Amino acid sequence: MTKIVNIDNNGRKGYHVPSRIKNQDFISIMRQYRIDDDGVTFLADTYLGNQAAVRISFAAENVFRLQMFPFCREDLRLNPVFEFPKLRNFSVTEDELFVYVRTPRLSLAFRKCPWELSVMLDGRMLTRENIQDLDVDQKYKAMPLGFSCNPATGQVTGTYDTFYMHVDEAFYGFGEKFTSFNKRGQRVEIWQKDALSTNSERSYKGMPYFMSSYGYSVLLNTFTKTVFDMGAGSGVSFTMSSCDSYLDYYVFCNHSYKGLIQDYTALSGRSPMIPKWAFGFWMSKMSYQSRDEVETVVKRAARFGMSMDVIHIDGWQTSGTDGLLEFDEERFPKPADMIAQLNENGVQLSLWMYPYILKYIGTDNKTVNPEFENLERLGYLVKNADGSPCVFALSEGEGDVKGMVTGAVDFTNPDAAEYTKQKIRRLMELGVGVIKTDFSEEIPETAVLSDRTTGKETHNKYPLLYAKTIYEASKEVKDAQHKRAMLWGRSGYAGSQNYPANWAGDSSTHKNNLAAILRGGLSIGISGVSFWGFDIGGFYNCDYEGNRTKPTDEEYVRSAQMGLLSPLSRSHGQATPREPWEYSAEAQAAFLKINKFRYRLFPYLYSIACETCRTGVPMMRAMLLEFPEDLSARDVSTQYMLGDALLVAPVFDQQTQHVYLPAGSWINLNTGGRISGALWTCESCPLDELPLYFRENTVLPLLNNAGMHSPETFFEDFTICLNLVSEIHTTLYTDIARDTGINQDSAVEPNASVNADSAVEPDASVNADSAAPDARVNVDAAVEPNTSVNADSAAPDARDNVDSAAQTADGTAYTLDARLCGTTAVIETKLPCTGFVLYTPETLTEVIVNGKSFQPVSEGDACRITL
Secondary structure, eight states: OOEEEEOOOTTOOSOSSOOOOSSEEEEEEEEEEEEETTEEEEEEEETTSOEEEEEEEEEETTEEEEEEEETTOTTSOOOOSEEOOOBOOOEEEEOSSEEEEEOSSEEEEEETTTTEEEEEETTEEEEEBOOOOBOTTSOBSSOOSEEEEOTTTOOEEEEEEEEEOOTTOOEEEEESOOSOSSOTTEEEEEOOOOOSSSSSSOOSSEEEEEEETTTEEEEEOOSSOEEEEESSSOTTEEEEEESSSSEEEEEEEOSSHHHHHHHHHHHHOOOOOOOGGGGSEEEOOBTOOSHHHHHHHHHHHHHHTOOOOEEEESOOBOTTOGGGOOBOTTTSOSHHHHHHHHHHTTOEEEEEEOSEEESEESSSSOEEOHHHHHHHHHTOBOBOTTSSBOEEEOTTTOGGGTTOEEEEBOTTSHHHHHHHHHHHHHHHHHTOOEEEEOOOOOOOTTOBOTTSOBHHHHTTTHHHHHHHHHHHHHHHHHHHTTOOOOEEESOOOTTGGGSOOEEOOSOBSOHHHHHHHHHHHHHHHHTTOOSEEOEETOSBOBOTTSOBOOOOHHHHHHHHHHHTTSSSEEEOOBSSOOOGGGSOHHHHHHHHHHHHHHHHTHHHHHHHHHHHHHHOOOSEEOHHHHOTTOTTTTTOOSOEEETTTEEEOOOOSOSSEEEEEOSSEEEETTTOOEEEOSEEEEEOOOTTOOOEEEOTTEEEEEESSOOSSSOOSOOOSEEEEEEOSSEEEEEEEEOSSTTOSSOOOOSSOOSSEEOOSOSSOOOOOSOHHHHSGGGOTTOHHHHSOOTTSOGGGSOOOGGGGGGGSEEETTEEEEEEEEEEETTEEEEEEOOOOSEEEEEOSSOOSEEEETTEEEOOEEETTEEEEEO
């Protein structure tokens, strides 16, 4: 039922002071509002005497959408990223000055004259539009809600809205952005680029989504270029603008950072689980050139004692035929046999691709590529306005492909997408584990696509379409094989979490660049993407004469330490080696130490990965996510929490490394000592160490021994470490088996139409044992198996109780409850572990597990019981 209400403003003007502006207009006076079943539409006059419509709807009780249509043109073709379901549970009231639109939690107050929106959640003011950001000449520094026009044609050329910025307000997110973590004071542009590095504002995976420290987050809901001035142009407001002819954004309101991520991903989608082997170590360089080289690396890794699960090949196709996605069988004979043998050795194969096709074969640009001609004939290429294929040079110089003229597959054409899918299915059926989806950031604004959009509308969308196409084809085959699918993608956009996973792109080997990479990883995690890694060792490096060189030992090891304690871990480099045996004996030992520690972390890594799939909260967490009330932790971006239990502080180039420990009682995993938090520590670590701290009242499950590959069966041989200060109540997730037959779809399906289909629809020189005994990173005293306890006294095998645990789509959920009662620890859980290591403030005299008493064995600063 529709209700229309007219507004009488008694002759009041819709602005406070006069302002001379050119080609820019803004909403000033509310004239009317219309109430429909699924929202409210306001009709308003503008400063320049035009009219605009503002549409308000709700996707949840704490999520609203604002759409502004200049000249009241509500029939425009929109370009949304998401279409979330609409909530109908809202009410509308008004008084003399305001119209209020409310849900049980949100209250939106719209001032009638002058127009201004205020947002309250549970009675608390979160934010409001800023309609008075003026200079001394009474000119706007930041324009209120409005639009700009071409004065000759009257065509709308952009839209914008400006909000008040509190003096202590901070902003985070915007996808994978490598600039300062807190984006306050920055101008952020969301227009995907081949960034050519990972330390500038340019980015591969910018996203028009950010989070405020004041309890809200914003998604500018468009694929078109957007710009966010987060206090760069004015210190009292932020402005977000779009190149669309309308404005469309969602606002999520929640009093916690984690809550904002959960709300956003509940609607936009949470990552499907990826294969268990993906959490192992990936070995790569640009590029292994033959089957013999690939197999030699795998054998060498085994002799060296390096745990690994994946090997990647960039240059696996015949030169000049990259778009065919067919093996060069002269260099890689019998690929199916090669893949089968790799799998028998516990190694998966990753292959490179890009979404382009070279127009010419060779460097003379005279011989046209037959496949280019074929795709042109079929109409499967992105076009120019005149219908000819749109061709362009790759980026501004992507190494060996600089200046190569290419066309792009048009993924808005269902037949072109299917053509590509057929090639991917064939590779998956051959046994390929994963496709690395490189490039996709180059579609020109002038391009025309099959769905009648232009590059202006689809440039940012193209990486998502590309990822969706390859992921879907991979998943079709992997589902039939009772396995999980994934990508290794460079570019992306809002919603990329639905097509995991991503890596940070082309990074420098230098240690200060590592800090920039970390900022990108923390920011993309806040933006909904968890399954992420970077090029361990750095992708590129050169000497002063421009010759490519490998990283120094320290650069390599410090990169490996951060990379092997990231959600995903792949070593990769441009032309020079990234295999650890290519470095000094000291570096090899340090590498093996952290490599083995990662493989002992498998139960923990898998558990927090499952948590990601259920909640959207990332594996690699900015400190503010775990310590939201600690203002000293809020902007710290040189360290992070891996899950809720492990604080990781990578070593960069600091003369003195400072690590911030929030309030609580922490265990230094390098020494085993206990330290009270709410302070900064000064760290000095040898090459084979980095600061690692174990948080109070959390658990850390660790395999008793690091395997050479990801675990094949139950996590049956693992120990649970507890830093028990008072009480622990937690849930851990184990897996049923490697790549189980369970359908591994997203744990939470996107509660939205993710508009990726169309713009309209919605030498074994170091012995592994001597290099890093048990790969303990000095947590060995706490977690090594202890056979001194009589096995006969152990409790019944907890695996017998698996039926009483909660079965889930991605494994089995187990609760663990523990409490400290003087010098007695009480633990209740059905987790199928072999024992416990407990760190407690006082020496324990007894540990009770599921009602059975155990005498703890002291091990330095901890004690152990074996079941």
